[in-house]
Amino acid sequence: MKPVPHFLDIAPLRLELLERLIERGFFFKRIAREAPERLKSPLCMEKRLVLLFFEPSTRTRTSFSLAAKQLGFDLQPLEPGSMSLVKGEKLVENFLNLGKLGFDVAVVRHPSSGALHFLSRHIGVSLVNAGDGCHAHPSQALLDLMTIKERFGELKGLRVGIVGDVAKSRVARSDIHALKKFGATVSLIGPPHFVPDTLEGPGVKVSHDLDGLLKGLDVLVMLRIQTERAAYDPLLSLSWYREAYAITLDRFSSLPGHAIVLHPGPVSLGIEMDEEVLKLDRCLSYTQVENGVFARMAVLEWAMEGRGRCC
C-alpha cells in the first residue's frame, strides 16, 4: 500500500505544516470574500470525497460538506447506518467495499478513540479525522488556532483556559497539542473527574478554580456540557457545575479587557454559558463556525496534494 497523507491528529504534525494550513485557511477566507469563484482548487476538482459519520453530527458534517463543495470535490453522501460500532475487521471490509466505488478522501467520525489510526493502517485512501472518540478533533483545533490568531496575531505566550469535561473531550486534546506547539500555555479547568491530574504536563496545568484564574487568561475555551448526561451521571450536578464553572456575564467581566471566549458548539445555554455572553463581541463562537469551513478547506486540499487517485 503506498503511503497517502492522513489528517488524524495534531500531535505528530510539524509546526510549519500547521502554520501553512492556518495561512491557507486565511487565504481561503479572503478569496471567499473577494472572488468566491476562484475557491475551487485544481487539486480537488472532480476528486471524490465521502463523509462517513459513525456518530451523529450536524455542525462538523455541514462544515466539511461546505468545505468540500467549495473546493470542487465530488461529494459522495454515504450513510454508515448499521456500520456504526462494528468490529474493526468488519469496519475495514466495509471501507474496502466503499473503496471499490472509487474515492480519494474520506472524512470520518467514529465514537472510538484511535479508530482512524487503525483504519489508516489498512486503507489506501486519505483519511481526515472529524473526531475519534475522546481522542482527537484536529480540524476543530485548526479552526480554533485560526480564530485565536486572527484576534491576537500571535499565539506564542498566550494563556488559554479550557473549561469543562476535558477528560472526555477530543476538542480539548487537540487544542492542547496545537496550542503547545505554538508556545501558548494551557490551564485545564473543571471538577476533578473532568480534569484529572494525568492530563497535566509541560505547558499544561490542571485547576479546579476558574474564578482564581480568570484575571490571567487571554483565551477561554468553554466546552459543552452534555445535559443529557446529567440525567444518569451521578457525578454531575448541573446546578453545582454552573455555580463553579459557567461563564456568566459576571465572570466575563473578570477576564482581562482583551480576552476572548470560544466555544466549539453547540452551546448548552444557561449551563456552561449564558446567552448574554454568547452575544458579546468577544465571544467568537460564530467566527469559529465561519473559520471552520476555511480551516477544513485547507485540510482537504492538503490531503489531495502530491497524490493520485487511488482505490
Next chain:
Amino acid sequence: MGYGRKRTVLLIRNGYLIDPEGGHTGPGQLLMAKDRVVAVLGPNEPVNAGMLERTLDAKGCLVTPAFLDLHAHLREPGFEHKEDIASGLKSAVAGGFGYVCAMPNTSPVNDNPIVTHYLLQKAKALGLSELLPVGAATLSQKGERLTDFHALLKAGCVGFSDDGRSIDDPLVFQDALIYTGQLDTVLFEHAESKRLGGYRGIHAGIVAASLGLEGSSALSETAVVARDVEILRHAKGRLHLTHISAKGSLSYVRTAKEEGLGLSVDVTPHHLLLTEEALAGFNTTPKVNPPLRMEEDRLALLHALKEGLIDAIATDHAPHTQREKDTYFEDAPPGVIGFESAFPALYGLVEKGELGLEKLVSLLSIGPAGVFGIKGIGLKQGSLPNLGVWRVLKEPSPLPPARYSKGKNCPFVGVETKIKLQAFIADGRVVYEHERGFGA
C-alpha cells in the same frame, strides 16, 4: 548404588544445575528415570547407569526444574482458533513449563466434571506438560451460584476461579472461601472491579489521558483486594490473588500475610517488565486486564518479589489471533501470550542484577507449587523427572515470535535475551529440543 539399572533412562551431563531449594546449585549431572530423578551427581562423578536410553550433553546450559504456571488460558473447548490444548501445551513446553493451570473461561465453561475430564484426557494423550484444571467458582462464571467444588475436585480440578472477572457479590465470595477451607483447595481471584472502571485494558494514567481512552485506575484493583482480604479474615480458607498489578495492593497483601491468613499472590512477567508506555500509539498487543501500570507500580512489584511477599510468577497466557488484536483499541480483546517468552524475558532481570537466578527459578517452580502444596518439583533425588535445559547465549539475541502458540499477541517479541530453551524433559524423556522441535 541406590538406583536400579533398568529404570534409569536419561543422563544429563555437563549442565549447571539450578535447584530452587538451594540444595544442588552448581555444575552437576542428573540421572533420571521415568518417574523420578534417580540421582544428582557431581560433575566428575562416575556414572554407573547401565542401560541408558539417552545422554544429553548440557554443556553451557542451565538445568532447571520444569516451571509451573498458575494462570493460563488454553482456550479449548470453544475457542480453538486462538489456542487448543495441543498448541497450548506445546507452547508451554517450549517455555519450560511442565505444569499448567488452565483457567475455566472456555465455552462451555469448566464448571462441571464433564469439561474437567475432557481437558485432562486431551492433555494426558499428549504426554507433554501436565494440565491442572482450575474449575469455575460459579456456574457459567456468572458470579451468582457456586459450582459443585467437591465434584470438580474429584474430577481433578486443583482450584477454583472466575478468572476474567472478580466475584463481585461479597456473599458468594465469602461462601467460596468457606468451601476452600472445608475442602482444602484454593480460590483464585482476579481482583478488579468493573463498577470502579476496571477491565479497560489500559491504566488510567498519562498514556490513556493523552490517547483519549478511559483507563482503569489502581483503585479498581486495590478496592477489591482490600475487600477480599477483609472477607478472608472472617471466612478463613485459601485465597490466591492472581496478577496483582498495583503498588497499592501490596500493603493489603503484607498485612494479610503478617496475620497468617491463607493468602498467596502472583504477578505476571508483563507487569514486572512493562508499563503503560507500551500502549502508546494505541498498541493493542499489551492491552491486558488488569492493565500495565506505572513505573512506580512495576518497581514496587519487583521489590515485593525480592522481599518474598509475592509467591509466584504466572504468565496469564491469553492467546488471541493477529486478526482479533488488529482492530481499534476498544474493540481489541485483552490478553497477552506468555509461555514461550516468560523465562527469556525475565532473565533480563537476572542479567541486570535485579533478581537472583535461583530466586527467579523458584518463583516459577516451587513458588507456584506451594500455592497448591504440590510436592516434588526440584532437582533432588526423588524429584519429579521434568526439567528445562536452557542454553546461555554469548550474545543477546532478539526474542522471536512464539513458535507453538496460535496466539500472536506477545509483547516481548524483539526484546533482547541471553537465554533460550535447549531441551525439555517430561517423565524422564526428552520431548522437545530447540533444533528438532517435538519431532524427535
